[in-house]
Every structure is written in C-alpha cells, then in structure tokens.
Amino acid sequence: MKTPGQRLFWALLPLLALAAQAADHAEVARHAIKLHRGRGAALTPRKQWVLDSCRKLSGLLRQKNVVLNKLKSAIRVVEKDAGLSSEEKLFQVHTFEIFQKELNESENSVFQAIYGLQRALQGDYKDVVNMKESSRQRLEALREAAIKEETEYVELLAAEKHQVEALKNMQHQNKSLSMLDEILEDVRKAADRLEEEIEEHAFDDNKSVKGVNVEAVLRVEEEEAGAKHNATRGEGEGGLGLSMLIDSQNNQYILTKPRDATIPRADPHFIKDIVTIGMLSLPCGWLCTAIGLPTMFGYIMCGVLLGPSGLNSIKSIVQVETLGEFGVFFTLFLVGLEFSPEKLRKVWKVSLQGPCCMTLLMVAVGLLWGHLLRIRPTQSVFISTCLSLSSTPLVSRFLAGSARGDKEGDLDYSAVLLGVLVTQDVQLGLFMAVLPTLIQAGAGASASVAVAVLRVLVLTGRILFSLAAVLLVCLVMKTYLVGPYYRRLHAESKGNKEILILGISALIFFMLTVTELLDVSMELGCFLAGALISSQGHMATEEISSYVEPIRDFLAIVFFASIGLHVFPTFVVYELTVLVFLTLSVVLMKFVLAALVLSLVLPQSSRHIRWIVSAGLAQVSEFSFVLGSRARRAGIISREVYLLILSVTTLSLLLAPVLWRAAIMRCVPRPERRSSL
Secondary structure (H helix, E strand, O other): OOOHHHHHHHHHHHHHHHHHOOOOHHHHHHHHHHHHHOOOOOOOHHHHHHHHHHHHHHHHHHHHHHHHHHHHHHHHHHHHOOOOOHHHHHHHHHHHHHHHHHHHHHHHHHHHHHHHHHHHHHOOOOOHHHHHHHHHHHHHHHHHHHHHHHHHHHHHHHHHHHHHHHHHHHHHHHOOOOHHHHHHHHHHHHHHHHHHHHOOOHHHHOOOOOOOEEOOOEEEOOOOOOHHHHHHHHHHOOOOOOOEEEOOOOOEEEOOOOOOOOOOOOOHHHHHHHHHHHHHHHHHHHHHHHOOOOHHHHHHHHHHHHOOOOOOOOOOHHHHHHHHHHHHHHHHHHHHHHOOHHHHHHOHHHHHHHHHHHHHHHHHHHHHHHHHHOOOHHHHHHHHHHHHOOOHHHHHHHHOOOOOOOEOOEOOHHHHHHHHHHHHHHHHHHHHHHHHHHHHHHHOOOOOHHHHHHHHHHHHHHHHHHHHHHHHHHHHHHHHHHHHHHHHHHHHOOOOHHHHHHHHHHHHHHHHHHHHHOOOOHHHHHHHHHHHHHOOOHHHHHHHHHHHHHHHHHHHHHHHHHHHOOOOHHHHHHOHHHHHHHHHHHHHHHHHHHHHHHHHHOOHHHHHHHHHHHHHHOOOOOHHHHHHHHHHHHOOOOHHHHHHHHHHHHHHHHHHHHHHHHHHHHHOOHHHHHHHO
C-alpha cells in the first residue's frame, strides 16, 4: 500500500523540473527527501540514492539550459558571419537546430516516463480498464516517438545534403569546372527547382488532417467517409477502411490485401485515375489528329496534364503504369501476329548481325566521349546501351496495317525492322541480367577486372542457354500443340467469342511466363505467342486481330499516358538548349550508325530500304525509363543524368514520327506510301 507521502512525492516530482531552473539543485533534492520521509526527517544511507538521483536530474536540466543558450548564441554568430557562404550557414544552423530538438525531446521523454510510473503506482492492479488505457497511451507515445525519430533522421539527411552543397561550393571556388561539370551543375540546379515544384510534402501537410492516426505512417481516410463512420471505424472494422498511407518520405500506399477478406473492397483512386485518363485522352487524340500528328502524342500529352508536372490528379501512378504494361504485351502480340516465322527465317541474319553491331558501335562511341568528358566507363557503357535500344511499341504503331510481302526478291522493310527490334528485346533481357554486375563494377565490389569479365561471360552464356530453351519450347509448341489448341478454341467459340479471346490471352500469358522464368524479357514471349498463332494461316490471323485490336487500343492509351507521367515540361524548358542539342545528336548518331551497319549486312538488292529502317531505329526506347530508374537507385548514374536520359528519350519519341514520315516520303513509291502513313 502506498502512503500519502509517497503519492504526494510522485505527484510533485514533475514540478521539480520547473523549480530546478530557479533554485539550487541541492535544495531541490533535500526538499524532495522531506516530502518523501515526512517533516524534516533525517536522511538515512538507505535513502541516499534519492538525493543523488534528484541532484543528477536537476544538474542535467540546468546543464541542458546552459547548452541551449550557447546553441542560440552560436546560431546568431553563424548568421552574422560574412565569411561563410549561404550553403555553409545553412548546414551549420540546421545542425544546431537538430541538436536543440534532440535535447528537448530527451527531457520530455524523461518526464513522460515519470508520469507513466506515477499513473501505474496510483492505479489498481485489478482494474483491467485502467491498465488497458495506460498501455494504449504508451503505444501512442511510441508511435509519436517513431514519427519524431523518422523526422529527425530525414532532417539529418537534409543537413548532410547541405554539407555536400557547401563542399561543392568550396570546390567550385578553388578550381574551374570542366565543360561536363558545368552542364551537370546547371542541370542539377534545374533538377532542384523541378523537385521543389512537384514535391507535395504530403506527410507534413496531412499531420493535422481530421481522420489521421499517427503511427509509423499517416493514415488518411477517404474524403467521402462520414463523421459517424470515422468515429466508429476503430471499434467496428478495426481500421480496415481503404485509406491512403503516407510515410515521412512522401511515398503513398493503397491497401492491397485487407485482414478481413470477407468484405469486398475497391480502390477508388485507381478507378478515378483510369476514368480521367479515358475522358481526357479523347480531346487530346482529336487535337493531334486535327493537326496531323499520331494520336499517341495526344495520349502522352494526357499523361503530362494529369501527372506531377500538370494537375497532379493521378494518385495510383504505380497501378496505372502496371496496367499500361499490358498494352505493351498485346501490342507485341499483334506485331508477332503479322510477323510470321517465314519472315523471321528470311531476315534472321540481318536481325542478328545488325543490332549487335549497332550496340557495339554505340558503346564504342560512348566510351570515347566518356573518356573525353571524364565519365566513368561503367556509366558510359550504361548510357550508351540505353540509347542504343529503340521503341518496339512505337514502331509497331508506325507499321500497323502496312505490312507487305516481298517484291522481286527484295526484303520488306517492315520485316527487317521487326526482326531488328526483336533482337533488341533480347538484348534488353541480356542487359537486365548483366545490370547487377555492372552495379558491382561501378561500386568497385569486384576483386579484379578479370573476375568482372568472367561474371559477365557467365551471365551471357546463361542468357544464350535461356534463348535456346525458349526456341526449343516454341518449336515443340508449333509442331504439336498450337494447331490442335487453336482448332479446339475455334470450335468451342462459335457464337461465343469470349472463349477465343480468353484462350488467346491465356496463350500470351503462358508464353510471357515461360520467357520470364527463363530470365528473358516478357515482351519477347508476347511476340513469340503472336508468331506461333500466325503459323495457323491468314484466316486465323485476321480473325484474332479483329478481336484483340480493341483491347490493345485501350491498353495502349493507358501505356502512352503512363509515359506522359514521367515527362516534365518545366525541366525541358529550363534546359531546352542542352536537351535539343543532345537529342539531335543521339538521333543523328543512331541514324548514321544504323545506315552504315545496314549497308554492310543487307543484300545488294535491298539496300535501298536502309534509310527507312534507320529512321525507324533512330529514337530511344521507353524502356530506358525502367533501366534508368534502376541504375539511379543503384548509384550508377546521378539524378541529373537520369533526368537527361528521361528528357532525351521523350524528345526522341516526339521526333520519331517526323523522321519516319520524311523517310517514307523519300524512299517509298506513291501507291505504297499511303498505307504506310
């Protein structure tokens, strides 16, 4: 049982912190002992620890106040020091403020612990409700402490960034920058300005929003949820409403799997995003058609308007991009549907030799420029490989409806183009497999160059083995399975085309799963599925195309809109001169290298098509977005280089229809030109 003196002691002890600021700490300690033992009772050795503890506590509090005053004085001195740059002042002041916050939070934690102990001593061990409330309060305190610690860590990262800025400023004053450093420095400033414009600060802005529970993340309830639902949510559903979670890094999360699976749920953010994209794509597509541009640019513009650089109304960006990937799958399936195995057999030498030579030449040119500009070899190889790839979905849209047969032994340019693009898709899978080794080489993790080269050779052999396995699977399916499978589907789908669509979709998904399991790109599996179906004859190709094309068209809208989400017009405006120069240089270089290689590998009678094929390969593939993001996370390239790759890729895609149309007008006879355009 607690005596009244003990209860009084625990009740008044938190107030001693205030008394410690004005009174001597020894007097405070003796006063605490008097309250604990009675009116002026003598001290005993058994209770000496109470006096010592109070002295230490009051001494620490006084020392903390002295340190806070010194920190304030130091901040004033730093702000008045004219010899420091703005970056150095910002770093030092930020560091002092973080230390002040750490001292105050430590003091609050001490007295919160004392208050919790006091509440536990005053409670009844039989009172479960009181203990439950105490446990809940401690849990809330831990959640708030986690949030504060996360915020402090972010502030430390920001202080470290300010320190790096100060060091860069000192280096800039001590030595002149090279041409590349000047460009990257200018790009860095534009990138900083862009991040400031598009950064939402969702974590800080939603701390005080009604319906937010402070945990390791913020949980923002649905706007349409009523007040009554918010009040009873914790008791009735256990907080399982489809809310948005926002962490201190401003990443936003949507519930993917609820604890209670008996309640059906839907993601309203994703539904609204798809509806918005579908409605806005119509006027954007109409506008591009009216001014003579392909409709795909209207869809990209739709993504720009709805993305972070525009209205910022797309909430489920990851989900939209995931759905857009199905547009790539069905596009490549239709490409394979028009690209029969017979055409592939005719151009396999050109398709194999051409892309390999182009990639090697691009890497060689990249290493040369990297040596002149003092860029690391790993970074030069990565950038050159990214720029060597061309966009298969874009070229497929160019070739839609224009596939023709051979004439007088000449190769069809559409067959050559698609063969080259298929090989580049294989190269993409190879490069994705080699990327981890490139990351290790860039970080200096390899013991020697020989070990790194050996690892790359092993990975290359593994990819070649996987390609051989894929080819074997395709031969077996073409010989024994595809024919009976399609005939059974066709027989079962009479009067019900759903069976045929589902059967073809299942074949596409099966092939992309096989290629994915064999460490080859899923896009190649979709292309091979179309090539297998095309072996069943022209009638089967026409029937399946009429069913699949509407699905492909809708999903392609989502895909091109997802590309627009990564386009930042303000950054392009800031660095327009540099980006236009880089884009024209890359497009011209790819065009010249492709024309040179095709002049060597094409038969003499078909060399006239090299200009059309080169024009189709002059742009940069949208898969450079994926490769660039992975390389940026791995530290191979910087943020500035990533934004340059992103912008150059986008501008090259915008320039591609102009170059393609010019090549068609120049090289294709008039009767065939109309179907190609």
